[in-house]
Amino acid sequence: MTNTNPAVDPRLQRLLGGTALHELRMRLRRVFTRVHDGTGDASAAEPVLLTKLSPVEHEALALLTGRPPRTAKSIRLDIAAMDATLRAAGIAESLRAALEILDGPIVNPTAIKAGIRAAWEQMLTHESWHPLLRAWLGAPSAIQLLKRLSRQDVATGRTLLKRANMVVDRLPASGVPRSQLAAETLGNAHALDRGEATATIILAAWRHQERRTDDYEGDPDQTQPSDERVRDIWARAGVLVNELARPVLYLNLPVGKSSRGEMPGEPNYTSLRRLLRSAPAWTVYDTTVFVCENPNIVAIAADVLGERCAPLVCTDGMPAAAQRVLLTQLSQGGARLAYHGDFDWAGLRIGNYVMQAWSAVPWRFRNSDYEAAVATCGATRHELGSDFVSAMWDDRLAISMQCLGTAIAEEAVAKTLLEDLGDT
Structure with a gap:
């Protein structure tokens, strides 16, 4: 590497410049980066021993130190003395300054890393x-x-x-x-x-x-x-975000007179947009609101019970944004949420989420309910699969499901659920 900077003293270029001495300059620069006082000032450091020098490198260092050239592969350098020699000759203020003139600033990696860490912390x-x-x-x-x-x-x-x-x-x-x-x-x-x-x-x-x-x-x-x-x-x-996607389905949720009227006994959908911008005045304090997993349960309840059906909300699988916002509004309004879903691993996963997020209670969704459903729903049950999920509300439920290997869809127990929904 040859420095072409016109400001470089020709004598310095002859002493340390050029491609042949590039590796030597890099070794000398590392002397300063190893100094741990954060300044890179090696003038007070112990003499430095450089070994495995080429003849050209040894000759250059001998000229810098005023020693007679001789055949050798090592040399001990007194940095302070070299600084004084360079200053006296008017070539550079110090060896460090000479190296920076030839190849740019010498930085201390440790100090730089410490500075970066401090900047991040601040x-x-x-x-x-x-x-x-x-x-x-x-x-x-x-x-x-x-x-x-x-x-x-x-x-x-x-x-x-x-x-x-x-x-x-x-x-x-x-x-x-x-x-x-x-x-x-x-x-x-x-x-x-x-x-x-x-x-x-x-x-x-x-x-x-x-x-x-x-x-x-x-x-x-x-x-x-x-x-x-x-x-x-x-x-x-x-x-x-995408405020009209996947609206929430519900039936007979009581609302205040100031809210938009809903047709009693008929399922209704409402969007995330409406729930966040102009939420209905749900009048659900101290009211049990039943929560199901599947839209078919809402349809069956509307067909069989109509206006007599208790308040019912459908999660439509894992609750999405609109479903979660509605359940939050009902919970904050003082409603008691009761959840039922499919007796399969996905149903238990959804149940865990609903019961934890909104302090819901299980609705016909315990081990005894599962065993009763297995006994009465032989024609509608199907294979469970191996993706085990424990039920946080009943330790025995998942174990029984795993032992029997049977999943039961929520629709298969609709008649039992309707007994609760109509008992209002």
């Missing part, structure tokens, strides 16, 4: 962040995620947190579309789309808050939430 603990972000940043997983999203760059990480902070200051919202929130806070309607770094931070911080304050487990897959899970997280923050 940025992560800054008091200006919203409390929700500060709480999230205290988790090791948060720091890992932020560094990954910022590609380990502190400045980029700070920018991402500032953008997330601007959005979080607007939460929880009251049914604002995500694109509108993004446009108003970040100037880009797509800045909070799925996969965007700012959106990823906000969703992670919101889930962290829920797990801290409510012991809320949220999405089954926390690391790579599906589109439906993402929609649900935003909904819990009052933000609409």
